């Protein structure tokens with residue numbers, strides 16, 4: 001019965017029948033070939049990864065080197081900018097210095113012009129003094145040449161006298177007179193005493209007489225003074241030191257309004273009289 005059935009089934013073309021493929025035996029070579037390609041691919045991937053890693057390390061080193069160079073370059077640029085700024089500041093200082101020099105130059109020119117103007121004024125003053133002196137001669141109907149004094153100086157005899165409105169010590173008075181090419185007044189004649197007495201009014205004046213240098217009275221030109229008691233206030237000179245705590249004595253002579261002398265402390269400030277030769281026309 002079984003054979004008949006199989007036969008009927010085999011003989012029936014409508015029957016769909018599939019014959020199973022018998023299993024193929026797998027050898028060792030085939031298994032090797034099956035794993036070879038993945039292994040090769042894996043090895044290639046590993047090599048690529050290693051190469052890429054190495055390349056990345058080199059690239060990273062180059063990047064760090066480049067960054068260092070950029071940093072150095074930035075530092076160099078900053079240094080250059082600082083130098084440029086200093087150079088600009090120095091240029092500005094030089095410009096200011098030039099301006100200051102120019103200003104000083106302008107001021108010096110102004111001062112020079114002012115001095116020149118002052119010299120012109122002084123020259124003009126001398127000329128006016130000469131003209132004034134000539135006019136006095138004309139007004140006095142004097143045909144003979146005469147003597148002239150600077151402005152504010154009074155002519156008496158052949159000398160000029162300056163009666164100060166300034167108060168100084170005896171020594172500063174001496175220096176002031178010398179700055180005017182003159183000296184503190186030296187009284188030698190009765191006419192000199194009379195002239196001075198008429199012009200000093202009620203004020204006291206230093207005269208060129210002292211004993212501070214040698215202890216003996218002498219005129220300011222170091223000419224010895226011959227004592228004349230009638231020219232002194234009663235009891236003077238007394239060389240008094242009563243109102244001085246330092247032991248300083250009265251060593252310089254001054255005139256009272258009555259024309260008499262007194263010795264007083266040389267540091268006392270008072271008016272003074274200068275004397276010098278007049279200019280002969």
Ligand SMILES: [Ca+2]
Nearest residue numbers: 238250263264
């Ligand atoms: Ca005295």
